Amino acid sequence: MKWTVAAVAWAAALTLSQAAEDITLKVGDPAPKLQVAKWLQGEPVKGFEKDKTYIVEFWATWCGPCRVSIPHLNELHEKFKDKGLIVIGQDVWERNEDEVPKFVQKMGEKMTYRVALDAKNGDQDRGRMAETWMQAAGQNGIPTAFVVDKKGTIAWIGHPMTLNEKLLEEVLAGTFDVKKAAAEFEEKEKSKTALQTTFRDFSRAMSDKDWSAAETALKKADELLPESQRKMLQMPRFNMLIAKKDYKAAYGIAREVSEASLDNALLQNQLAWQILTDKKIEERDLALAETIARRGVAASKEKDSAILDTLARALFDQGKKDEAIKTQQKAVDVSDGEAKEKLQSTLDSYKKGKLPSGQE
Structure with missing residues (x-):
């Protein structure tokens, strides 16, 4: 599938956010629980541990920008996995779930972090993770990453390509100012x-x-x-x-x-x-x-x-x-x-x- 540049530019612009009153998950809030259907790769994560930091990144095989962000996420995973970072590639909005394990297998050493499928949510098209994380946070486009700190708090939400090592180092060290990040996120949503x-x-x-x-x-x-x-x-x-x-x-x-x-x-x-x-x-x-x-x-x-x-x-x-x-x-x-x-x-x-x- 070929995407025009116009589509990519407008994906960021026209699906920016929901109405403020619809957003129930923000930076500074407790992270929702993980409700995955199946772990395709890596040891299953049953819940957020206090001595760990997590990146929960939402992606799909059909999403071009998601594919571009995978190497960056893998670099972060390899660099910080021994320091308490756990990266979860949470597949959502997938058109054909049978393609996901094939894709992960093909990626091999380029995608070594955990990968999970979304749990079905009754008759709804969106799964439980899509609803309780993405929809709740007003995030309508992928890839989108959430950083969860050692207290189980959402410390950051954004495009994974803008997630840098300095921020992760601060979150891992417990020195990241979540209150300041929450205020900045609130202001950012208003400007959106x-x-x-x-x-x-x-x-x-x-x-x-x-x-x-x-x-x-x-x-x-x-x-x-x-x-x-x-x-x-x-x-x-x-x-x-x-x-x-x-x-x-x-x-x-x-x-x-x-x-x-x-x-x-x-x-x-x-x-x-x-x-x-x-x-x-x-x-x-x-x-x-x-x-x-x-x-x-x-x-x-x-x-x-x-x-x-x-x-x-x-x-x-x-x-x-x-x-x-x-x-x-x-x-x-x-x-x-x-x-x-x-x-x-x-x-x-x-x-x-x-x-x-x-x-x-």
């Missing part, structure tokens, strides 16, 4: 509500093709976002310029985003794929798409079949058939299961000199 309204204004302006209102909304969002997160506004701006058919400016932003994120294979892949396939784009910069896709391949060390598939598409669209076939073969070689079948079908199409069905 305002930001959510701003992004809705932007979406409405985009639908109405009111570019002035769209730009005003982006400026407002820039004021609300922390400086470290303002770069995410480049993608809404990119999509606005695409909608305006200002391709020169749009591709200028694409270059900036790509050059500033050379180690982010997922972003490079998503950006290149959007340039190649977004039906709203009438003038495609195929050379730029190839450059960006190559950066994704380099960042993933030629081991990600989806990114190799994107590069092959960029090559094929430029008439570089032989190189496209060679690259697509690499994508097939590093894949398995249903993905391998789909990639092989694409390879067969390239050999016939045409795009696969549905991608014309």
Whole structure:
């Protein structure tokens, strides 16, 4: 599955939070109990022990950003496991639970921490962990991580890629200021509500093709976002310029985003794929798409079949058939299961000199 960059940017913006009155679990509150259906890997955790610190990270096999965060979580696990840290990869919202053990097995040494499936919650689609942790905390997107300190208190909630070693060291040492973190979390939730309204204004302006209102909304969002997160506004701006058919400016932003994120294979892949396939784009910069896709391949060390598939598409669209076939073969070689079948079908199409069905 290919995600557009727009989808990734808006996932953080449009599913920011529930109404404040609906949120019943916050930083500083006692952690809910663990209600897992099955432990797929590692020794089962029956309850939170006072001499341990826990990361409970919610993820799913279909979630691209979740896959990106796994190596970081594994590094934290390996570094702090002997100091009292227990990492739990809590699978939620899974579309096909049979894929989870296969995924974990394939990850091998890249994912050595505990992994659990969510317990069913009657006839509801969401499991017990999704309801009592994610929904209760107003967290509507994954990956999301919760840090539980030695007192069984929620010390931190956020995206696992922003969870740093310094914070964990303080929690493990018992010196982390939970009260301060709780106050900061409360303030952050308030700003999220305002930001959510701003992004809705932007979406409405985009639908109405009111570019002035769209730009005003982006400026407002820039004021609300922390400086470290303002770069995410480049993608809404990119999509606005695409909608305006200002391709020169749009591709200028694409270059900036790509050059500033050379180690982010997922972003490079998503950006290149959007340039190649977004039906709203009438003038495609195929050379730029190839450059960006190559950066994704380099960042993933030629081991990600989806990114190799994107590069092959960029090559094929430029008439570089032989190189496209060679690259697509690499994508097939590093894949398995249903993905391998789909990639092989694409390879067969390239050999016939045409795009696969549905991608014309």
